[in-house]
Every structure is written in structure tokens, then in C-alpha cells.
Amino acid sequence: MQNNTELYKTVSQLMLDGKGILAADESDGTAGKRLALANLPNQSGNRQDFREMLFTAPGIEEFLSGIILYDSTIRESTDQGVPFVDVLIARGMVPGIKVDGGVRQLDQFEGEVVTQGLDGLDERFKEYYKIGARFAKWRAVVNIGEGIPTNECLELNAVHMVEYALIAQANGIVPIVEPEVMFPGSHTLEEAEEVTTRTLNILFSTLKKYRVDLKGLILKSSMVLAGDTNPQQSTADEVASATLRTFKLSVPRDVGGIVFLSGGQAAKRATENLQAIASFGKQPWPITFSYSRAIQEPFLLAWQGKSENVSLAQKALLYRVKMNALAQLGKYDASRDTK
Ligand code: 13P
Numbered sequence: 001m002q003n004n005t006e007l008y009k010t011v012s013q014l015m016l017d018g019k020g021i022l023a024a025d026e027s028d029g030t031a032g033k034r035l036a037l038a039n040l041p042n043q044s045g046n047r048q049d050f051r052e053m054l055f056t057a058p059g060i061e062e063f064l065s066g067i068i069l070y071d072s073t074i075r076e077s078t079d080q081g082v083p084f085v086d087v088l089i090a091r092g093m094v095p096g097i098k099v100d101g102g103v104r105q106l107d108q109f110e111g112e113v114v115t116q117g118l119d120g121l122d123e124r125f126k127e128y129y130k131i132g133a134r135f136a137k138w139r140a141v142v143n144i145g146e147g148i149p150t151n152e153c154l155e156l157n158a159v160h161m162v163e164y165a166l167i168a169q170a171n172g173i174v175p176i177v178e179p180e181v182m183f184p185g186s187h188t189l190e191e192a193e194e195v196t197t198r199t200l201n202i203l204f205s206t207l208k209k210y211r212v213d214l215k216g217l218i219l220k221s222s223m224v225l226a227g228d229t230n231p232q233q234s235t236a237d238e239v240a241s242a243t244l245r246t247f248k249l250s251v252p253r254d255v256g257g258i259v260f261l262s263g264g265q266a267a268k269r270a271t272e273n274l275q276a277i278a279s280f281g282k283q284p285w286p287i288t289f290s291y292s293r294a295i296q297e298p299f300l301l302a303w304q305g306k307s308e309n310v311s312l313a314q315k316a317l318l319y320r321v322k323m324n325a326l327a328q329l330g331k332y333d334a335s336r337d338t339k
Contacts (some may be wrong), residue, residue: 002170007216008256010174013094014065014218015257015286018325023292024054024303025068025098025137034293037300044072044122052078054299055087055297057314061327066094068137068176068290074128085132096135097128097174099164103141112153115140117141118163122179135174137220138164142179144187144195144227149159154179154199158206176259176290177211178220179203185227189234193224193242201249208252218257220290221247223273228264237271240276244283253284260287262294267320268337271327272295278330289324298339 014021026034031050032042038048051073052155074097077083085095101117115138128136134142140157142149161177168175179199181192200221207214224242226234234242247258262270274289289295298320303313319339 002222003018004169004213004216005096006172007163007169007174007213008248010094011102011216011218011256014174015288016065018329019063019065020289020291020328021066021068022054022060022295023068023137023258024051024065024296024319025070026292027070027098027102028072028145028339031070034296034300037199037297038303038305039172040305042318047072050300051076052085053310054296054315054317055084057317059318060321061091063121063318063321064093066096066135068096068098069133074133075129086092089132092262094134095132096247097126097133098139099124100138106153106156108149109153111143111145112150113141113143113149114156115272118160121164121167122171125173126168129171129173133173133274134166134235135176136164137176137178139178139180139220142181142195142199144182144185144191149195149199149209151198151202152228154202155206158203159254159278160165162206162210165207165217165242166210169213169216174216174218174256176218176220177203178261180261180263181222182226183222183225183265184331187227188230188232189224189226189238189242192226193246196222196224197250200246204250204252204255213240213303214252214254215256217255218259219251219255220259222261222263223277225265225267227265236276239273242275243279244260247283251285255285257288257291262289262291265294265297266297267294268334271323271332271337274324274333275327275330275332275334286329291324293319295324
């Protein structure tokens with residue numbers, strides 16, 4: 001049995017009260033969707049500017065324990081030539097790396113996808129560790145529809161996550177496993193709850209079967225939500241109850257922590273839902289946020305690609321991470337969230 005002390009230390013650095021994780025790990029293609037909000041074309045210089053402004057925003061280290069990067073971003077530097085990884089480490093934020101290679105359609109299973117990216121993963125982890133990454137992310141996509149997700153698809157994604165998690169841990173890197181039950185759709189809250197519970201049960205029984213060290217692993221989960229086009233939208237209390245019920249039925253107590261993705265929820269709604277979850281009190285696992293869109297969108301809208309807006313945009317970013325950090329503590333008041 002390997003000594004996983006380093007993994008546990010990283011988990012405790014990431015899962016701190018009053019802090020969360022920023023997901024800034026969009027692939028070069030997906031980064032274009034973010035830049036479009038600032039009316040900028042998807043060019044490498046714009047991606048670099050965008051990330052530099054995020055990572056150097058004054059004060060964010062008070063509310064962020066880590067930042068997830070993409071392969072091209074983890075190799076990049078500021079305009080002054082300081083590697084982004086060094087910027088994060090100097091500010092006390094742990095660098096992470098997205099390592100999956102996106103999804104492909106699963107043959108014979110219409111509407112279902114499997115995540116790829118295991119090839120060469122051991123060598124890639126060795127390099128990422130040298131660069132400074134101490135945690136990683138692997139995302140699977142779970143679509144809800146007629147007869148889907150099937151257990152077969154959930155099982156295949158779970159087996160791939162096992163492989164990824166074992167290789168990460170052998171390299172001293174904490175794996176985040178992220179089965180994202182998709183928010184877009186017309187499904188009900190009850191359907192989302194059933195699917196999320198089944199997804200997590202299959203994932204954790206598979207992780208346990210292959211003896212992945214759950215203490216050295218973090219779950220990144222969607223909240224349990226009715227689909228975005230379902231007219232019957234759920235209240236924050238309903239989301240919180242359904243989400244915690246799901247976790248209690250399917251997430252082993254020894255898992256290192258749980259972080260949430262925002263999944264396309266409006267920024268304020270993602271904060272309100274986190275607050276509702278925190279207001280249920282202490283859970284067996286530390287729980288916090290790991291949003292991308294719900295943190296970055298206000299920043300991008302304020303920036304609009306103009307140097308004179310940078311300071312304002314960085315303040316919008318700081319404000320949003322602070323609101324989420326307050327929600328993590330159960331101290332967020334939506335009526336005072338004016339931005
Ligand atoms: P969103 O918060 O935008 O859902 O992104 C989080 C993430 O890491 C998706 O993989």
C-alpha cells in the first residue's frame with residue numbers, strides 16, 4: 001500500500017472552510033464561449049490575458065484554495081514571464097489540472113457519451129506534478145432522457161474514472177471525479193435525484209471495488225436540479241434537500257470532500273443553492289464550490305476586453321468568490337447580494 005499522506009495533505013489544503021476552487025480549465029475550444037461574453041475572438045493572446053487577469057486579481061486567495069487549469073494554461077506565464085503556476089503557489093492557491101480528453105458517443109447507446117483520455121496518462125501526470133499540479137479533474141457527462149442514462153454507460157464511465165484515479169494517486173495527485181448530471185433538459189427534480197443517486201452509487205461501488213483511496217479523492221458533483229426548461233423550477237431549499245439526500249445514500253463517509261459545479265445556473269442562483277446546502281449544517285464531508293461559469297461570467301461581462309475595465313472586472317470576480325465563500329459558511333444573504 002502506498003503512503004498517501006501527501007494526498008491527504010492536498011485534500012485538506014483544498015477543502016478549507018470559507019474557501020472554494022475556481023475551475024478555469026476550459027479547453028482552448030470552450031474558452032471561446034467564455035471570451036464571447038467579453039466580445040473577444042478565441043485567440044491564444046486573449047485566452048492568456050483572460051487567465052492572467054483571473055489569477056492576479058487582488059484578494060481572491062482569501063476565498064480560493066485552488067484553481068483548475070487546462071494543459072495549455074498550466075504551461076503559460078504572465079506578460080512579465082512568471083509562470084501561472086508560480087503565481088498561484090506564491091498566493092497560496094493549489095494548482096490543478098484537467099486531464100480528460102472530452103467525450104465521445106458510446107456506440108450502440110444513443111444519446112450517451114463516454115469520457116476518453118487515459119492514453120499516456122501516467123507520463124502526463126509525472127510531467128504535471130513536476131510543473132506543480134497537485135490535483136486533477138476528470139469529467140463524465142450524464143444525460144437524462146428517454147431510457148437514459150443506462151447503467152452500462154454509467155459503469156463504463158466509472159471504470160475509466162477508476163483508472164484515472166489510481167494513476168493520479170500513484171503520482172501524488174488528488175483526483176477529482178466529476179460525473180456531471182446535465183442541467184439542460186426538461187426532466188423533473190425527482191428524475192434528477194434518481195439519476196444522480198444511481199450515478200454516484202455506481203461510481204463509488206466501482207471506486208471501492210478497485211480499492212481507490214477515497215480519503216485522497218474529491219467528488220465534483222452537480223446539484224440535484226429540475227432541468228432548465230422544466231417550468232417547475234426547484235427552490236433553493238428543495239435543491240438542498242434533494243442534493244443532500246442523494247449524497248447520504250451514495251457517497252461514502254470517508255470521501256475527502258465534495259465540490260459543486262455550477263452547470264449553467266445563473267451566478268446568484270448557484271450561490272443561493274450553496275447557501276441552502278450549507279444551512280443544513282455539518283455533513284460527513286467538507287463541501288464547497290468549484291464553479292467556472294457562475295464565477296467567471298460576471299468578470300467577463302465587466303471586462304469586455306478593455307484595459308480600462310480590468311480593475312472593475314477583477315473586483316467583480318473578487319465579489320463573486322466572496323459571496324460563494326460566505327455561502328460555503330452558511331453566511332450568505334441573497335437580499336444583500338446587489339450585483
Ligand atoms: P461550471 O461551473 O461552469 O459548470 O464548470 C465547472 C466545471 O468544472 C465543469 O467541468
